[in-house]
Amino acid sequence: MGTSVATTSFAVLGVFILCGPSLQTEIEKHSLYYIYTALSKPVNQPGIYQFTAMGLLDDREIDYYNSEEQRKIPRQHWMQEKMQEDYWEKGTQSRKSKEQWFNVNVDILMKRMTHNESDVHVLQWRHGCEVEKQGDKVRFSKGIDEYSYDGDNFLSFDDKDSQWVAPVAAALPTKRKWDNVPILNQYTKGYLEKECVDWLNKFREYGDEQLIKGSPPEVHVFAKRCTSDKTKLKLSCLATGFYPKDVILTIRKYRSSLPEAEIESSGVRPNHDETFQLKKSVEIPQDEKADYDCFVFHRTLTKPIISRWDGTCTNCNEGLIPVNGTAIGVGVGVVVVGLVVAAAICLYLYMTKRLVFTRQSNTNGAVQGNNANGVKDTLLPGKNFSNGHAAANGGHNHTNGHAPTAANGGSNGMTDIV
Structure with missing residues (x-):
């Protein structure tokens, strides 16, 4: 449907x-x-x-x-x-x-x-x-x-x-x-x-x-060590707080969009305040020094948001490292908690199809x-x-x-x- x-x-x-x-x-x-x-x-x-x-x-x-x-x-x-x-x-x-x-x-x-x-x-x-x-x-x-x-x-x-x-x-x-x-x-x-x-x-x-004008996205770019392969990082772009829910989000390398086949997407998900979020991720070599950025466009914007990755890893040295002055882990955690609560309500029906x-x-x-x-x-x-x-x-x-x-x-x- x-x-x-x-x-x-x-x-x-x-x-x-x-x-x-x-x-x-x-x-x-x-x-x-x-x-x-x-x-x-x-x-x-x-x-x-x-x-x-x-x-x-x-x-x-x-x-x-x-x-x-x-x-x-x-x-x-x-x-x-x-x-x-x-x-x-x-x-x-x-x-x-x-x-x-x-x-x-x-x-x-x-x-x-x-x-x-x-x-x-x-x-x-x-x-x-x-x-x-x-x-x-x-x-x-x-x-x-x-x-x-x-x-x-x-x-x-x-x-x-x-x-x-x-x-x-x-x-x-x-x-x-x-x-x-x-x-x-x-x-x-x-x-x-x-x-x-x-x-x-x-x-x-x-x-x-x-409802009429919509709400523009906030964009964050961050990387964490891959749990399955310690030699790689998972680079993520997170757009959140936008409404309506349709958004263009691409991860780019040297300003060229990476193939969707290489991208892992969360899909558009709801926030607690009736806005939406979308996260896309890609695995990259830990020692790669390429220029990566996140390209985001939403109908509330007059021009796209292009947020560059600063090359840091948030958990490679044990603690959380702020990216662009923002503690990304905390923000993402709050959103995830909200989704878990909502998912719990639907779990019974979902598990039984x-x-x-x-x-x-x-x-x-x-x-x-x-x-x-x-x-x-x-x-x-x-x-x-x-x-x-x-x-x-x-x-x-x-x-x-x-x-x-x-x-x-x-x-x-x-x-x-x-």
């Missing part, structure tokens, strides 16, 4: 590096997604609920709901200030409806898969849209509407052809059921391409300064879901034609959950799985 973020287009990366910092792309990408997760039974672990739901704007959590507190709440101060109380009340009712819907459907899928009730099973749903912004023009880029069961793709909507795609045989009954309701697919497509985009633009207007949408967001923990009120049919074949995003207006549209008012993420009636 794909991931979406506010970003600078990388289509001109090669030209940018060749021509220098004066060439900067003006295309930005923005996204709005809602993620729902339901467990088949409680796991009695702190911070992991049987049902959760969240909204993500450009990879930042803007609202949240769980089955224990049963209330949709803002996660950003500007959401609390801009959205009226009626919005949160209707959103709460929508989340409660989806919670019931998910409880029904995860049980149906367990029976369809002939899974026993002693294990924990997970049903997830992610839907939303991405846009490209260039100057004052905003253009729809793509829509995502997808379901997964126990970490595997179960069903997804093909926005181009307006039909559902079943990657596994167990999803075929659901595909046939939903495709046999043309108004359902029409509304799904309309929600993804229009309603979702409208909410995305509205939230972007409401967003705070950091129950956590899904890992590329969608690093802030999910146990991703959140929602179920529909009074559902008698279920997602696999059924009578209800609403998968539920009309709740913000309090509507009960005959949709697969992509009715207007995606901001609240759903309506009261959702098409059942079976």
Whole structure:
């Protein structure tokens, strides 16, 4: 399943590096997604609920709901200030409806898969849209509407052809059921391409300064002795504190980028303050005196950051040696501790392959879901034609959950799985 973020287009990366910092792309990408997760039974672990739901704007959590507190709440101060109380009340009712819907459907899928009730099973749903912004023009880029069961793709909507795609045989009954309701697919497509985009633009207007302008990266370059080969050093470039999450980071030798095949990358990871970090490393001979630097570009910068390695090793002489006056080890340690804490929350689901949408967001923990009120049919074949995003207006549209008012993420009636 794909991931979406506010970003600078990388289509001109090669030209940018060749021509220098004066060439900067003006295309930005923005996204709005809602993620729902339901467990088949409680796991009695702190911070992991049987049902959760969240909204993500450009990879930042803007609202949240769980089955224990049963209330949709803002996660950003500007959401609390801009959205009226009626919005949160209707959103709460929508989340409660989806919670019931998910409880029904995860049980149906367990029976369809002939899974026993002693294990924990997970049903997830992610839907939303991405846009490209260039100057004052905003253009729809793509829509995502997808379901997964126990970490595997179960069903997804093909926005181009307006039909559902079943990657596994167990999803075929659901595909046939939903495709046999043309108004359902029409509304799904309309929600993804229009309603979702409208909410995305509205939230972007409401967003705070950091959301709109972003946060630039801090860059550190340091080297440590390799643990596997004492004759080599591991040279690392760390960019941290940036938002949005897309960034260009390369390690260069004599101003020429090293091949990616030689580079070890941490991947982009979240910090505790909703910014991101990325570290790349390469092994080099300990006695090499080449000129290495770290080249970083982010859309918040007017020119790239080029940070040169000063040739020192932080642990070759036992203690920590500051690089450019900064105790790198301490800073990295704080970030790692935060990641370990977050990872502990997700460990149970991850080890059992129950956590899904890992590329969608690093802030999910146990991703959140929602179920529909009074559902008698279920997602696999059924009578209800609403998968539920009309709740913000309090509507009960005959949709697969992509009715207007995606901001609240759903309506009261959702098409059942079976």
